[in-house]
Amino acid sequence: MRCIAANRSVLTVLDQNATLPDFNDNNQTAMTNDIECMDIIQFADGWYSYPDLNTFNSDLLLDTLTIRHIKPSKAVSPWNVKAENPTVIPLTEIATRQLEALFNLSQLLFGLARAEQSNYTFRDLQLGQQPQRFREAGFNKFPNNNNRPIDFFAIFQLVVSDVVKSGAIDIVFMMHKDSRIRCVKQKCLDLLSNVATIPDVARLILDRYSDFLIQLVQGIRDGHLIEEKIPSLSVLLRLCKVIVNKNLLDSYQSLIDMQFIDIIIDLFDTGEYKYIDSVVYFIKFESLALQCLNIMLQCAEHVDMWSEKAQIRLVNYCCTLLHKSVLDDEQKYNHHHHHNNNNQKKTEINHLIYAEQHSIIHSLSYATLTFLSVVRCRKEIGIFYRENEHFRELLSAMRHKYGPRNEDEDQDENRQYRKCSNSLCQMIENDQVKFQTCPHCHKLTYCSQYCREVHWTLNHNLS
Structure with missing residues (x-):
């Protein structure tokens, strides 16, 4: 991202009447005059970076975010003020400091939740600098004894x-x-996702x-x-754990009323995101x-609250995912562009195989668990899938891919499965049933001793 060095004289979109806090020996907050002497960096979309906020001092960051230590007459957050001109960003200097x-x-x-001791500040990312270690960047809640193991979760x-x-949280x-300003919503959700842990x-x-x-579901649908x-989704995932564990039926009913499952399946079905430039996301x-x-669907009581249409759409999509995961090598992955009428067009790719080939974690197991939850709770859906020919083919393909294998199979991935030579039998060889070769001609194959004897009696002994 292109950036330019700036001072207060070029902050034309800011409210110049807003003042920064006076210097205080206790909280080490800089005076306005001190800020004027420093480089304030302006970035795209209204983001600014202040040198005193290039830190991981959580106390200072919270003081800035909540507008503490600012004169009461100036302690007004502009976030709930509607812009008269949507093309201009009428944010005060206070607000740009809140952003950082x-x-x-x-x-x-984010770093503490993952037991890490460093991360990028806003300025680090924009200027392409290395991440800073939390302790050296002002974070003072680690134990003073460096030899003592750090309890990251307790500090988090x-x-x-x-x-x-x-x-x-109110400010957020x-x-x-x-x-x-773009990305503000994202960083708000990132913080809420962390605290909602x-x-x-x-x-x-x-x-x-x-x-x-409602805002979360709307953001998932339209954002x-x-x-x-x-x-x-990251925030909603954490909230759903509490909704289900505490049996908050009003909140659960809100998700049903908003047709959350249908919204998700609609987004799954769109091909907009299944191209090489966005498939990772x-x-x-x-x-x-x-x-x-x-x-959301771990117990029968919750499953029954959803419409049968939503349940069937969900299990069908889970089946589609499982099917994609077991396609053969020629079918399963194609991310190349092809030409049509001299115009280059993008080809939708199998994102599951893309994840597998690029070592990207995908929660395919949750598709299986979700499918089983719904089928287990709804007998009529379970009967449908047990009697469905395509689903049986899927199970057979999964057994072939994920079932136990021996050395001979590993050495012969492409061998052809044979049909029983007994014309009265329709059995086809598979990984679980290996056909026997005729001991006389060594050409014909049979699924069983019975079929070999029947065929021999009928005509094979005459050939």
Whole structure:
């Protein structure tokens, strides 16, 4: 991303009446005059970077995000102010500092949740710099004894507790509703996804922000794949765990009323994201969605709340995924472009095999578990699939691909399966049933001793 060095004189889109906090020896916040002497960097889409916020000091980031230590007359967040001119970003300097604090706080929580000791600040990413270690970048909640093992989850919980106590979640929700700057919504969802990992915080979000589930589903349905669909699903996944575990029927019914399963299947079926330039993100989206659906459909009571149409659409899609996973090598992967009338067109690829070949994690197992959950709970659907010829073929293909194999099979992947030579029998050889070769001619094959004897009696002994 192209960036330019800037000072206060070029911040033309900012409210120049907003002031930064006065210097305080305790919180090490810089005065306005100090900021003027530093390089403030302006990036695209209204993002700015301030040198004093290039840190992982969680206390400073929370103070900035929640507008603490700013004079009361100036402590006004612009996030709920509607822009008169949508082509201009009427954000104050306070707001641009909140943006950077939000970004870095989200990066900090992301790293701690994964037991990592470093991550990129906003400025690091934009300038192509190396990630910073949390301790060296101002984070002061690690134990002082370097030889002592770090309990990352306990520290993560501590920071999340600070986020909740500071009231930062309220600010984040205001920022989430604002669409004036790209990626703001994504970083809000990233932070909410991290804090919602703690069940009590997820429950607080569900209780305090009653419309949030609707906003998440709308974002999944209508939002940008990377900036809204994926992070919205990540948050919803954590909320669904609490909804199911605590049996929050009102929240669960909201998902049913919004036809969440149909929305997900519609997105699965679209070919828009199954091309080489976006397939990696679609794999992540589909994996998160399958995990979410698996959580929502673990018990018969919850399965029965959904329409039969939604259930059948879901199990059909799961079958489609399973079928894609067992296609032979020539069918299963084709990501090359082909020419038609001298125009290059993109070819939809098998994303499951793409994930397999590029070592990308895909939650195919959740498709299987979800399928089994619905079939187990709905007897009529189970009967349908047990009697369905195509489903039996799928099971046979899966047994062939994933079943136990011997050395002979590994050496002969492409061998042909033979039909029983007894004209009265329709059996075809498979991996579980190996046919016998006639001991006399060594050409004909039989599925059993019985068929060999019948065929011999009828005509083979005369040939």
